[in-house]
Amino acid sequence: MDVLVRQATWEADGVLSLVLVHPEGGELPAWSSGAHLDLHLGDRVRQYSLCGDPADRGRYRIAVLHAAGSRGGSAHVHEKVRPGQTVRIDGPRNHFTLEPSPRYLFVAGGIGITPILPMVRQVAAEGRGWRLVYGGRSRRSMAFLQEVAGYGDRVEVVPQDERGLLDLDALLGTPAADTLVYCCGPEPLLAAVEARCAAWPPGSLRLERFAAKPQDFGPDAPFEVVCQRSDVTARVEPGTSIVDALENVDVWVPSACREGICGTCETRVIDGTPDHRDSLLSDDERAAGKVMLPCVSRALTPRLVLDV
Structure with a gap:
């Protein structure tokens, strides 16, 4: 759908928030804490977490960091998107849902505060136990500090130039069976939190990534994909994604990031591994093998049957 950019606000050095509204003043589709939008920016589609209420x-709010290594999405927002313009969105979608728990530990790094903000608002309103630890390079670079300051001593702000890196050993060194850990931020932070939560009860950690996790895979092997609803079979060669192979036989699977991080292409697996x-x-979803992201994933069996 098309939405109108109502407002643009500098939230910190290099962080621009956008307020998006219905062009005709109507209600926008409902969303829940942790959801994101797909934002169409010229020939690119990028995902941004919803950080409003x-x-x-009546409105969505997103915040965009002008990243030095941008592939063009954040630069487009900062340089070309202005109040009064319309932009195309898809969603909202949510793969970072806030699950019920007696207590929560939120760990945010930099722009990773965006999906955490609605979660904090929700658990505070529900009277649950929670704590937020928010790190960044400096206070000037950390968005929404005034908003989180309103929660008092439940929030710990850790600017690196004042206090160094987050003390993850102190935060996560003792597993807590009654606590869910939600973390979003740059990959080094996510990897460090993931490593320390390995000793926690299974399912304690929830991560939101802005970029694909570095992974090392062996050589690709060809395989077949059977599209049950379309009654089409495609051969997927090494170096070719399932999404691309299906497009070559006129079967379209919605996709956005092509990196396995947004969930747009999530597809049900009928047969095969x-x-x-x-x-x-x-980990549970991977082990079950009932769904997959065909923009990056492949097959461990010679044949996959998908619900497309």
Whole structure:
């Protein structure tokens, strides 16, 4: 759908927030804490977490970091998107859902604060136990500091130039069976949190990635994909994604990031064993083998049957 850019605000050095509204003043589709939008930016589609209030159906808010290594998405937002323009969105979608728990530990790094903000608002309103530890390069680079300051001593702000890196050993060194850990930020932070949570009870950690997790796979082997609903079979060669192979036989699977991080292409597996190469599905979802992300994943069996 098309939405109108109502407002653009500098939230920190290099961080621009956008308020998006319905062009005709109507309600926007509902969303829940942890959801993101697909934003169409010229010939690119990028994912940005919703960081406003899910109860406010009149507007969406996202925040975009002008990243030095941008592939063009953040530069487009910062240089070309202005109030009064319309932009195309898909979603909202949510693969970072806030699950019920007696207690929560939120760990945010830099722009990773964006999906955490609605979660903090929700658990605070529900009276649950929670704590937020928010790190960044400096206070000037950390968005929404005034918003999180309103929660008092439940929030710990850790600017690196003042206090160094987050003390993850102190935060995560003792597993807590009654606590879910939600973390979003740059890959080094996610990898460090993931390593320390390996000793926690299974399912304690939830991660949101802005880029694909570095992974090392062996050589690709060819395999067949049977599209049950389309009654088409395609051969997927080494170096070719399932999505591309299906497009070559006129079967279209919705996709956006092509990196296995947004979930747009999530597809039900009817038969065969996927070779999961995404950075999104949980360990339980991978083990079950009922869904896969065909933009990056392949097959461990000579044949996959998909619900497309």
